[in-house]
Amino acid sequence: MKINCIVVEDEPLAQKKLESFIQKTDFLSLQKTFNNAIEAIGYIKTNSPSLVFLDIEMKDLTGIQMLESLSEKPKVIITTAYEKYAIKGYDLQVSDYLLKPITYERFLKACNKVFDELHLKAIGKDKIFIKTEYRLEGIFLDSILYIEGMRDYRRIVTKDKSIMTLQTFKELQDILPGKNFCRVHNSYIVAIKMIESVERSRIKIGDKYIPISDSFNKDFFQRIKL
Numbered sequence: 001m002k003i004n005c006i007v008v009e010d011e012p013l014a015q016k017k018l019e020s021f022i023q024k025t026d027f028l029s030l031q032k033t034f035n036n037a038i039e040a041i042g043y044i045k046t047n048s049p050s051l052v053f054l055d056i057e058m059k060d061l062t063g064i065q066m067l068e069s070l071s072e073k074p075k076v077i078i079t080t081a082y083e084k085y086a087i088k089g090y091d092l093q094v095s096d097y098l099l100k101p102i103t104y105e106r107f108l109k110a111c112n113k114v115f116d117e118l119h120l121k122a123i124g125k126d127k128i129f130i131k132t133e134y135r136l137e138g139i140f141l142d143s144i145l146y147i148e149g150m151r152d153y154r155r156i157v158t159k160d161k162s163i164m165t166l167q168t169f170k171e172l173q174d175i176l177p178g179k180n181f182c183r184v185h186n187s188y189i190v191a192i193k194m195i196e197s198v199e200r201s202r203i204k205i206g207d208k209y210i211p212i213s214d215s216f217n218k219d220f221f222q223r224i225k226l
Helices: 012-023 037-047 063-069 083-091 104-118 169-175 214-223
Strands: 003-008 028-034 051-054 075-080 096-099 127-132 135-140 144-150 153-158 162-165 181-185 188-191 202-205 208-211
Touching (some): 003 012, 003 037, 003 104, 012 028, 012 104, 037 063, 063 075, 096 104, 104 169, 135 153, 144 169, 144 208, 153 169, 169 181, 169 188, 188 202, 188 208
Parallel strands (some): 075 096
Antiparallel strands (some): 127 135, 144 153, 144 188, 153 162, 202 208
């Protein structure tokens, strides 16, 4: 599986180097390169790349400021010449921190780490692992009813229990099979086969009524072939 990524870097030589590294890494797919953080923010919100290679010191908006502005963050590998930002980067839960000049060996190590994070699955295709508190908890895909956003947490509701996790909707969508699950609202993902009925932009699953927002309406109805 390919990891869709973007580069946010204002130095042309650094851009070319990262593009070259990405091109020869078979599990990466470069979607776009940006030379400023402001344009990158709009693209991230619209296209949800899984990984961002992010420089720190850029004009108008720094990489740190860009990260702080995003409510849902993709995986991030910081690429910078300045070691002083390392602590702040890790406070923002970046996946890795690469100091320039970057070697391909170090680049690949960081990308392999992200690959493992995005594909954290249990043995077989019927189960996933979810980070909760200090452990990984296995959940059978067939048991999931829906996932609800609750401030900083996501609540995964199954047939017999609820599990709280700090993983973002984007991270969850990366490990859930897309054919079985659909985002219907900024605060909800539903298991398609668990839907009992749809009425007036609301989905009924058990005793729960889940709203379908305008931004997800078209995609949802296409998915259920209506």
